[in-house]
Amino acid sequence: MAKIADFPDIPKYTIKIVCNQTGIRAVTLRAWERRHDLLNPHRSENRYRLYSERDVAILRWIKSRVDNGIPISSAVAELHSIIKDGIWPDAVPPLPGTQPTPNSAHPEQYARQLYQALLRHDESLAGDLLREAYTIFDIASICNDIITPALVQIGEAWYRGEIRITTEHFASAYIRGRLLSLFQAYSSRKNAPYVLCGCAPTEQHEIGALMLSILLRSKGIRVEFLGPDVPINDLIEYARFEHPQMIILTSTMRDSVSELFEFDKKLNKLEPKPIFGYGGAAFNIYPEIHEKVAGTFLGESLEIAVPKVIELLKMSHK
DSSP states (O other): OOGGGGGGGOOOOOOOHHHHOOOOHHHHHHHHHHOOOOOOEOOOOOOOOOOOOOHHHHHHHHHHHHHTTOOOOHHHHHHHHHHTOOOBBBBOOOTTOOOOOOSSOHHHHHHHHHHHHHHHTTTHHHHHHHHHHHHHHHHHHHHHHIIIIHHHHHHHHHHTTSSHHHHHHHHHHHHHHHHHHHHHHHHOTSSSSSEEEETTTTTTOHHHHHHHHHHHTTOOOOEEEEEESSHHHHHHHHHHHHHHOOEEOOOOHHHHHHGGGGGGHHHTSSSSSEEEESSHHHHHOOOGGGSSOOOOOSSSSHHHHHHHHHHHHHHHOO
16 A cells, blocks of 8 residues: 655645545635644745645545544644654545546546556556546546556457566556555445455456445445455355345356356345345356346446445345
């Protein structure tokens, strides 16, 4: 996970943009600066406050502490104490509902640059691109419009024989690590709707399921990510004791789909029976296999799947 110190300390954002990015009201931000010596923003020639990406990261961290019940004075004191010891906290992901920064850049540009960085095995540049993207775009845009297209390009380049399998593995492993850190940065709310999400048995491609888990957690849903190749019988026994409201399994390869044909019948043994949702590239490529899987198809993309899951969870409470 990126540290707050990793973000550039160059002033460029107005207070309006910072408030949109952090969800902190301008009056609150000014009070924190005045009463608690939180930040000392740069002043432009016209005396407007200007904040850096590091300032935004600090404010997100402080807000996360305050949202968890820590008084603002204690949160600021904690931050100052940590920095004094030469250790910077981990950065907090953008909050759900905050608006992206107005910027001339588009997600497609970041996707192309990330693709090039991954081709060169350049972890430093890839990390810089993703950190900058976190300050500009919401998490859904980062997953849907930056990371996914970059990985698709990598996969297509490998299929055409333009890159080695080593590069494809490097890219997948690097992005997986970044996404896992992002997933763990979102808190798991104990009283929120509870979902288990992973891959069908024999399915090893987990990034789609991981991104879905991140997006659902960003919406306040309690999600446990189970990773690739989830054994069905063990999953049923786990669900028997944990009582999830929903189980989501994904498949990118047709061979792994057959493992899901009898899954809904096995869920009938559970009380209460969780909702079963499924998705993945295999169902997009071979739509005829939908008839063999009893459950709810979550759609062809993450943009469709996330609101569908939320709606299914709401309906289960009625």
